[in-house]
Amino acid sequence: MRIAILSGGLNAERDVSLRSGRRVAEALRFEIPKAEIFELDLNADFLDSLSSDSFDVVIPLIHGVIGEDATLRSMLELKGIPYIGSSAQSSARAFDKGISAGLVPTGSAPQFVVFPQSFFREMGAPRILKSVISGIGLPLIVKPINGGSAFGVRLCASVDQVAPALVDAFGYGDRVMLQSAVIGTELAVTVIEVDGKLQALPPVEVVPISGVYDFDARYTAGATEFFVPARLNSKLIEQVCAYAILVHVTLGLRDISRTDVIVDTDGVIWFLEVNVSPGMTETSLVPQAIDAAGMNVGAVFGSLVTQAISRDH
């Protein structure tokens, strides 16, 4: 069996993706010793090498643009190559934070707007910001619509922080979300789907030492404290798990997803985002959930490999 693990890519999450790729490759080599496992970067050579008999299955672990939107997956579908994860169409829905937040169960996404840079330029930023801030209120979160790893994400507690945050966020893409900031317990819930059976793994509670789960907190070992399972009562944990499954189904996702939520002090679950190619690095959330469920990364991806191949046949 020839398995291509695609990692790297050309966006800001390249380094994170390479680490995810190495971790999954290592686990799969142990799990399926007979398989030939190729760790590949996405480039022209890779696209040239793609034919129906080049690989039995591709594992797309490119994070961010191209990897998690429809681009790469459309290409794999065109070439007829089986791959792990959500389809091009559903990935496109999930990846765009504005679209996914609009599709999740009603009322579960904190209030938000999504605007392109040109709108601010042509209509005048002060006018728009005034309406946004009075409508959404402070604190609010500014984030690029199509990024990950907290690149370009800022929490704005005061009016004067919003414009600089937008300048930063627009460095990563042309559309930016301004969203009401919810205070509460931050959780990541992994959903795995094998043989048509959906399973939510134990939610991982994220407590960054600095208070903000930014890039440094995500990828510096020791900078964040994780609790698996989360320190919530069992009923709330059940609700959060059911919610993640509901998001997975509503968006038409497949194989594996990670839904990030905040549970506020009233026990209300708020949707942050969903990832179709979640990070698999040493400090990432999904591997912790897999461990806590008594499974291992190799076995999970091994069964997803088998499933992807049989799905295509």
Next chain:
Amino acid sequence: MVGNRMDPWVDSYAQRAQGLTTSAIRALFSVAARPEVVSLAGGMPYVSALDSDQFADIAARVVREQGAVALQYGSGQGDQMLREQILEISGLVGVRSHPDDVVVTAGSQMGLDLVTKIFCDPGDTVIVESPSYVGALGVFRSYQCNVVHIAMDEQGLNPQSLREGLSENPRVKFIYTIPSFHNPAGLTQSSERRAEILAIAQEFNVPILEDDPYGLLGFEGEPPRAIRSLDDQSVIYLGSFSKIIASGLRVGWVIAPHGVREKLVLAAEAATLCPSNFSQLVVSRYLAEQPWQQQIKVFQELYRERRDALLQSMQALMPLGVTWTVPQGGFYSWLTLPQQLNATNMLPRAISSMVAYVPGSGFYANGQGAQNLRLSYCYPDPARIEEGVRRLSGVIEAELELVDTFGVNGDSGPTTGSAHTHIPKSDLV
């Protein structure tokens, strides 16, 4: 209830390791390594200009004919013959010394580390230029030094500011300076300026740590004479083969007054036992057998052509309000952006546009440099440099439009990265 911090030793690290965290900037540089990106970031010497067959032959003969030495431990101070040859090279910048005063190191970076290790206790002050070499700042930070930046003018380190800095700061352990073709500023101290700086250092009884990796890579005239050529007791001199032969060999050197040298040898032995005998013998044979001065001329010509390509394309393409230094040698030009821009915040847009640079804040220990960036012209060929400048100009224009839309200036608060700009090691030089 205690959570999992993914590192069981997180509470065990020394204080000096506290700053060793990952950062968003560092992650962005991962993309810069892709061939699609024109990297004007890294200071990688253009080693393709070397004859690799020649090196293969030298390496083979080193192992075949001197294997018993090349593959064995060696002297902590470095190979005797190589130390003599080093003096021949240092002589080109006017440095005269005895082979006993030379310590061979794994690149001059190790020399920097060792000098700091033997001089600085936590809290001691080190005076550096403004801006200064990011790799040196990393060393000073890891030894918990108090780094004081001193202003530069078009002739480099400003004497008046240096005098003030020395007056205001007790326990200054040394003045760290890169007098020739400065990294990152691209400036060179005049001979008068060097003498002036030395006189001030002598007056305050503070040694100078002179870092001179680019001294032989000037584009016109004779190489500038090192400060060390004026005083062999007050100046510790760092030299390197990285730019005049090959950085991958990791061979550099320190020339120091004897008391300092003795401590350096002991510190070097404690750190690595000895420098690589294999690398030293390859360098030594190369110097003995090959026309190395000719090769330096090849490098000078190559880098001059690239410097010209950079300056000409910046002249033609850069938006109004962007200024830069004109280097007379070395690898770098230092850009100043219009006041409202922040080079760190602009980096993601640059990476998306397939061009990379090093944001200026990495060259300061005090948060300055937001408006600056360093461009290296040493690695890409002239056509790629022009393309890189074209992309960067577009990025700057787009960023100007963006800040204009939101009416903000360059001081737009922290990015998602940490306060320090951690740059991958390959981009340090």
